[in-house]
Amino acid sequence: MATCPPVGSRSTATSENRRALKVLRTRGELRSALAAVERPLGLVPTMGWLHEGHRSLMSRARADNATAIATIFVNPRQFNEAADYQRYPRNEGRDLAICEEEGLDLVFAPGVEEVYPPGFDTVVSVGAIARPLEGAARPGHFDGVATVVAILFSLVRAERAYFGQKDAQQVMVIRQMARDLAIPTEVIACPTVRELDGLALSSRNVHLSPDQRAAAPVLRRALLAGRDRWAAGERSADALREAMRAELANEPLAAPHYVSVADGSTLAELKGVEGPALLSLAVRFGETRLIDNEPIG
Ligand code: AMP
Secondary structure (H helix, E strand, C coil): CCCCCCCCCCCCCCCCCCCCCEEECCHHHHHHHHHCCCCCEEEEEECCCCCHHHHHHHHHHHHHCCEEEEEECCCHHHCCCHHHHHHCCCCHHHHHHHHHHCCCCEEECCCHHHHCCCCCCCCCCCCHHHCCCHHHHCCCHHHHHHHHHHHHHHHHCCCEEEEEHHHHHHHHHHHHHHHHCCCCCEEEEECCCECCCCCECCHHHHHCCHHHHHHCCHHHHHHHHHHHHHHCCCCEHHHHHHHHHHHHHCCCCCEEEEEEEEECCCCCECCECCCCEEEEEEEEECCEEEEEEEEEC
């Protein structure tokens, strides 16, 4: 099992403002705990194996709201391959210590049957925004994401929910889902937290070998190469894709999956970049697939 960074190395919640963390396992426990909390309530959905990216969402939820809750649930429905679900890293004890350090009030950490009780038979399937990029690369992935987030939003009924811009398409899918299903929770996107060498923090980074880890910042370099070309006045999307591909080609361990220059609102692939756009990449390093993105315009 891979090692993870120490808990307790830093703290945003001081001993005075830190409250006792309540861990809830069932819908009933969650309902009772929520009945007693001060509003507004901020929600941070996660799959655990928490890192600085998750911490940044928690600290924002803590700062913006009277009460902050995280969920820790590795959602089987959003994995395309059973093996990927099985090998997803888990360490609940460490995750709960981080939630406490971040000053959260509540954590909902249910089992699979608590989220999907026997007889569960609904899929929330978002349309066009869920189809390209990660939707095309991972069939069914966003159905799984939208379904679990709809359930979590309904159970928690938070005023606000916090997501990482690192998963830019996921934020767009969840916004569309909440709007269409008339769920009043406001969806807030927070900036991507990176290692010093530019690699976006991800629970999946733990699977990288030392060589792959050393190679992985090429994602960031490729995105910056595209952004620099755009900042220098290049408006041909193909030229920007080529700049990103050329940077990736310098790294033999990197196997690009997609290199995209897409419209910032629809995620349709562009010919020319006239307004807000999203540069995004998916790259494999052995068995581990990493994604990253950079908005421009
Ligand atoms: P996950 O546990 O991977 O499902 O991620 C839970 C939330 O944390 C999602 O909203 C992610 O977008 C967000 N997140 C993951 N990595 C980062 C990061 N490096 N910076 C900011 N947010 C992140």
